[in-house]
Each structure stands twice: as C-alpha cells, then as structure tokens.
Amino acid sequence: MIWCLAAVSILLGMAVIVLLMRYRKRSRQLAYIHDKLNSIINTGTNERLLIFDYDKQIGQLLRNINQLLDHSHRAGARYAKLEIEIRRMLSNISHDLKTPLTVVLGYSEILLHDRELTEHEREAMTSNIYDKAQEVLNLVRSFFDLAKLEAGDIEMVLSKVNVSELCRLKLLSFYDLLTSQGMKLEVAIPDVDMYVMAHTEALERVLDNLIMNAMKYGADGKLLGLTLEALNSGKVAIQVWDKGKGIPEQEHHRVFERMYTLEDSRNRLYQGSGLGLTITKRLVERMGGTIGLNSIPNKRTEFTVVLNTN
Incomplete structure (x- = not known):
C-alpha cells in the first residue's frame, strides 16, 4: 500500500513538473509573440512569426497571425499605391485644367483691353474661349462620372x-x-x-x-x-x-x-x-x-x- 502511494506521488510529481515545463515553454512562446508583434508594428517590417510545430494550438495561432500580417501588408501596399496614384492624378488634373483656363484668361484679357481687334479676330478668340471652356467642362464631367461609377451610384439596367x-x-x-x-x-x-x-x-x-x-x-x-x-x-x-x-x-x-x-x-x-x-x-x-x-x-x-x- 505504501509503495502504491509512493508511486502515485512520484507520478503526480512528474505530471506537475511536465505541466510546469509546458507552462513555462508556453509563457516563453507567448512572450515571443508579444515582443515580435510589437517589433513588427513599431518598425513596420514585413517579418513573420516563427511557427512552433510542437504546440498545435500555438502553431495554429501563429499561422493565423501570419495570415493577418500578410493581409495587413497587402492592404498597406494597396494604400501606398493609391496614394501615389492620387498624387499623380492631382498633378495631371492641375495640368489639364490649367492649360485651357490659361488660354481662356489670355484671350479674355485681349478681348477686354485691345480695342483695335477686328470683328474676325474677336470671333476667332471667342470661338477658342468656347472650345477651351468645353474642355474644362468635359474634364469635370469625366471626374464626376468616374466618381459615380466607383461609388456604385449609377443605376445600370441591362x-x-x-x-x-x-x-x-x-x-x-x-x-x-x-x-x-x-x-x-x-x-x-x-x-x-x-x-x-x-x-x-x-x-x-x-x-x-x-x-x-x-x-x-x-x-x-x-x-x-x-x-x-x-x-x-x-x-x-x-x-x-x-x-x-x-x-x-x-x-x-x-x-x-x-x-x-x-x-x-x-x-x-x-x-x-x-x-x-x-x-x-x-x-x-x-x-x-x-x-x-x-x-x-x-x-x-x-x-x-x-x-x-x-
């Protein structure tokens, strides 16, 4: 009977030691996850977490975290590309609006101040002003149409x-x-x-x-x-x-x-x-x-x- 109690005590002790070791190992793994995630967030690197195969639950957690990091990285790349595209678009908008408006202002100033223009010259300048104003209007309409298309505001029955x-x-x-x-x-x-x-x-x-x-x-x-x-x-x-x-x-x-x-x-x-x-x-x-x-x-x-x- 005493031997049985001693054997049970030894087994229980070994079990406690094993659980304690697993607890400490899992604690180290969780500490690694915490520190590594902080490092990735603070530095903005594309690193991923190491997968611990000997702990299925922690391993699955790490795989899910890596998938989330991959998704975040792709979203960040898309956002960066969109920022570049928007800056380029704004630059082109400025160019495309500035050119016809400059022509409009130039001809308008001549029409206002030059009293020696012939009727034919005035008609030609007025025609150019109209054409350039149409360019600006068409450009604005194009931006408006694209905005409505991308927002899904245009109803399209096929x-x-x-x-x-x-x-x-x-x-x-x-x-x-x-x-x-x-x-x-x-x-x-x-x-x-x-x-x-x-x-x-x-x-x-x-x-x-x-x-x-x-x-x-x-x-x-x-x-x-x-x-x-x-x-x-x-x-x-x-x-x-x-x-x-x-x-x-x-x-x-x-x-x-x-x-x-x-x-x-x-x-x-x-x-x-x-x-x-x-x-x-x-x-x-x-x-x-x-x-x-x-x-x-x-x-x-x-x-x-x-x-x-x-």
Missing part, C-alpha cells in the same frame, strides 16, 4: 442590345472625322445581327472612348478597324484596333489607371483627360463584361471587349 447595328451607327458617326484625318476604316461585322446584354448608353460611351483612343494614338498608322465576333463561350467580342505607334509592353498594366496618358500624347489634337479608358473599364465591368489590351507598337494595337449574350 437589356438585349443589337451590338451589330450599334457598331455600324457608331462608325458612321465617326466616318467624316476619320477621313478628315486621312485614316481608312476596316470593318468586320457579320451579316447576321448579334445581341448582347448591355446598357445602350454605356455601350455607346465604351465605343466612343475606344474609337477616340484609336484615333488619338493610332493616327500614324492611318488605319482604324472594328471587328465583331461570336465566341464559342456564348459571348460576343468587340475589338477596336489600329496600326499606330502602340503602347509599350511595360505600360500595358497602367492603361486603365486614372489619368494615364502616354507622355507624347498631351499636345495632340485629340488630347484626353486620361480618364477615358478608366471609365470604359468600369462601364464594361458594370455590364458584366471584360476588357483587355494587346499591343505590338507600329503593327497592331487592339482593345477587346467581351460581353454576355444572356
């Missing part, structure tokens, strides 16, 4: 749209402008009409933006094309392409960013706000579609919009 007929009408509306620029038109639209689920006004704006973009950047190639194709997936692809200078491969990922323009496009006839393709992408996505770019400079640059048929 319906069956005859995309074949819409493309034909849109190209017809641009025909005189294209020919005046010496650009030829190449069209591939099947005889059988195709339909897509879309919002008519939104799809018209998408086509307007893509055609104007092709005219602006593809003028040197003297050719603009539009292809309409039924895909095996039951969708329809609209492709607007040109053979102009194109977009360098390293710039492809940026073309749908706010305020993105190629550096040498800012003084061209069809200068844009840099918001056209951003708005285009948002509109296409709101209609349940996708838009992509493929460009080989001076050979072929194409934007492809894919929309659902039902």
Whole structure:
C-alpha cells in the first residue's frame, strides 16, 4: 500500500513538473509573440512569426497571425499605391485644367483691353474661349462620372442590345472625322445581327472612348478597324484596333489607371483627360463584361471587349 502511494506521488510529481515545463515553454512562446508583434508594428517590417510545430494550438495561432500580417501588408501596399496614384492624378488634373483656363484668361484679357481687334479676330478668340471652356467642362464631367461609377451610384439596367447595328451607327458617326484625318476604316461585322446584354448608353460611351483612343494614338498608322465576333463561350467580342505607334509592353498594366496618358500624347489634337479608358473599364465591368489590351507598337494595337449574350 505504501509503495502504491509512493508511486502515485512520484507520478503526480512528474505530471506537475511536465505541466510546469509546458507552462513555462508556453509563457516563453507567448512572450515571443508579444515582443515580435510589437517589433513588427513599431518598425513596420514585413517579418513573420516563427511557427512552433510542437504546440498545435500555438502553431495554429501563429499561422493565423501570419495570415493577418500578410493581409495587413497587402492592404498597406494597396494604400501606398493609391496614394501615389492620387498624387499623380492631382498633378495631371492641375495640368489639364490649367492649360485651357490659361488660354481662356489670355484671350479674355485681349478681348477686354485691345480695342483695335477686328470683328474676325474677336470671333476667332471667342470661338477658342468656347472650345477651351468645353474642355474644362468635359474634364469635370469625366471626374464626376468616374466618381459615380466607383461609388456604385449609377443605376445600370441591362437589356438585349443589337451590338451589330450599334457598331455600324457608331462608325458612321465617326466616318467624316476619320477621313478628315486621312485614316481608312476596316470593318468586320457579320451579316447576321448579334445581341448582347448591355446598357445602350454605356455601350455607346465604351465605343466612343475606344474609337477616340484609336484615333488619338493610332493616327500614324492611318488605319482604324472594328471587328465583331461570336465566341464559342456564348459571348460576343468587340475589338477596336489600329496600326499606330502602340503602347509599350511595360505600360500595358497602367492603361486603365486614372489619368494615364502616354507622355507624347498631351499636345495632340485629340488630347484626353486620361480618364477615358478608366471609365470604359468600369462601364464594361458594370455590364458584366471584360476588357483587355494587346499591343505590338507600329503593327497592331487592339482593345477587346467581351460581353454576355444572356
């Protein structure tokens, strides 16, 4: 009996020692987690916590913490990128507003103070003032439209749209402008009409933006094309392409960013706000579609919009 009590006491003692050792080890692990997290928060490093495999509960906790740190790091990177984008956007806004307003103020001052202007000169200056004021108004509208799109404030009810007929009408509306620029038109639209689920006004704006973009950047190639194709997936692809200078491969990922323009496009006839393709992408996505770019400079640059048929 005494031997049994002694054995039980020894076992209990060993159990207490084991529990005490585990407690101390877990305490050290928790202290490590506390200190390491403080260090990561205070220094802003991208470090992660070591995983202790011999303690399943602590190991799971560490894995969850690391996942949270990964998420926090990605969110921080997105925020930093957004800050850079906003600063660049504000800089471009300042440039795009300052240029036409400077012209307006300059002509206005001449009209106010120069009494020797001929009627023809006054009419020309007044016309320029009107055109530049329209530029400012269109830019402000573009910002307003983009803000509403990104906030989800634009209601977009989709319906069956005859995309074949819409493309034909849109190209017809641009025909005189294209020919005046010496650009030829190449069209591939099947005889059988195709339909897509879309919002008519939104799809018209998408086509307007893509055609104007092709005219602006593809003028040197003297050719603009539009292809309409039924895909095996039951969708329809609209492709607007040109053979102009194109977009360098390293710039492809940026073309749908706010305020993105190629550096040498800012003084061209069809200068844009840099918001056209951003708005285009948002509109296409709101209609349940996708838009992509493929460009080989001076050979072929194409934007492809894919929309659902039902």
